[in-house]
Amino acid sequence: MKPQVQVPTGSTEFSDLQWPTKTLVVGATRHRPNLILALLCAAQFMLILDIAIVNVALPSMQRALGLSAQNIQWVVGGYALTFGGFLMLGGRLADAIGRRRMFLTGLVLFVGASMLGGFSQSGGTLIAARVIQGFAGALVSPAALSLLTTTFKEGRERNRALGMWSAMAAGGASAGLILGGLLTQELSWRFTLFVNVPLGLAAVLLSPVLPADAGRRGASTVSLDIPGATSLTGGVIALAYGVTEATGRGFASRNVLIPLAFSAALLVAFLVIEKRSGQPLVPGRMLRLRPVLAGNSVAALVSV
Numbered sequence: 001m002k003p004q005v006q007v008p009t010g011s012t013e014f015s016d017l018q019w020p021t022k023t024l025v026v027g028a029t030r031h032r033p034n035l036i037l038a039l040l041c042a043a044q045f046m047l048i049l050d051i052a053i054v055n056v057a058l059p060s061m062q063r064a065l066g067l068s069a070q071n072i073q074w075v076v077g078g079y080a081l082t083f084g085g086f087l088m089l090g091g092r093l094a095d096a097i098g099r100r101r102m103f104l105t106g107l108v109l110f111v112g113a114s115m116l117g118g119f120s121q122s123g124g125t126l127i128a129a130r131v132i133q134g135f136a137g138a139l140v141s142p143a144a145l146s147l148l149t150t151t152f153k154e155g156r157e158r159n160r161a162l163g164m165w166s167a168m169a170a171g172g173a174s175a176g177l178i179l180g181g182l183l184t185q186e187l188s189w190r191f192t193l194f195v196n197v198p199l200g201l202a203a204v205l206l207s208p209v210l211p212a213d214a215g216r217r218g219a220s221t222v223s224l225d226i227p228g229a230t231s232l233t234g235g236v237i238a239l240a241y242g243v244t245e246a247t248g249r250g251f252a253s254r255n256v257l258i259p260l261a262f263s264a265a266l267l268v269a270f271l272v273i274e275k276r277s278g279q280p281l282v283p284g285r286m287l288r289l290r291p292v293l294a295g296n297s298v299a300a301l302v303s304v
Helices: 033-052 058-065 073-085 087-097 099-118 123-151 156-186 196-209 226-249 254-276 290-303
Strands: none
Touching: 033 073, 033 099, 033 123, 033 156, 033 196, 058 073, 058 123, 073 087, 073 123, 073 226, 087 099, 087 123, 087 226, 099 123, 099 196, 123 156, 226 254
16 A cells, blocks of 8 residues: 655645655655646746747847748747657657656756847847757656656546646746737847746756656667657658748749658658657557547647
């Protein structure tokens, strides 16, 4: 039977919570599930916030850095595509290297990229910073989700934690538009990026409350499937680039047809790589599940 953990200081909110593993200790202080949940929710809020926060600032960024109407779209798209494209690789890295280690690595990289973007003096630097931010987010998010599911026992407590985590992500999308407008109007578009610095550093300082990594599993037991991750992400980015160019040039343009053909080749390569991989990023049986097919179809329609 797993031990019951009573939270001190008289709190009854988590008094009946059962730990899924042995009690974790940092120094003489027990890990508090509510503090862990708050930290993980705040990190996810920041990641989703950054998808929307720059939208209102795009005209100011375009004027300040001389970005074209097509290139300015990559300030948003560069982040979203790398974030989504490398999520599966980020999850595999968390398994291989350690959840807390990847959570911290991603946070530090995210803060650094935010500073780079805030201080950028050219459109290329800004877009590069956003791409790095997206990759960093892909390291943080799956590690945070894994930490959450291992902290809370399966059942009511885990469902409650997952619900709060998802709600904070949704809140980040809504808050991004409001906060982005306020920061751009009252301060500067640069603060839509600088705002991540205190948030990210606060999360890093609070990270000792997270469960320590049990140890590296290593590449010998966990395949990172870098070819699969890069082919998938490259295919999606090439597809997005082609569709973006088509809005101004038409689908008959070489600048549209070439990236679309490149995208198709990379996505086919991804399917071949995953079929032959012993530890694929996406098991083939998942792609045949009706809920997965329905969800992907809806997401594709919304993105169009």
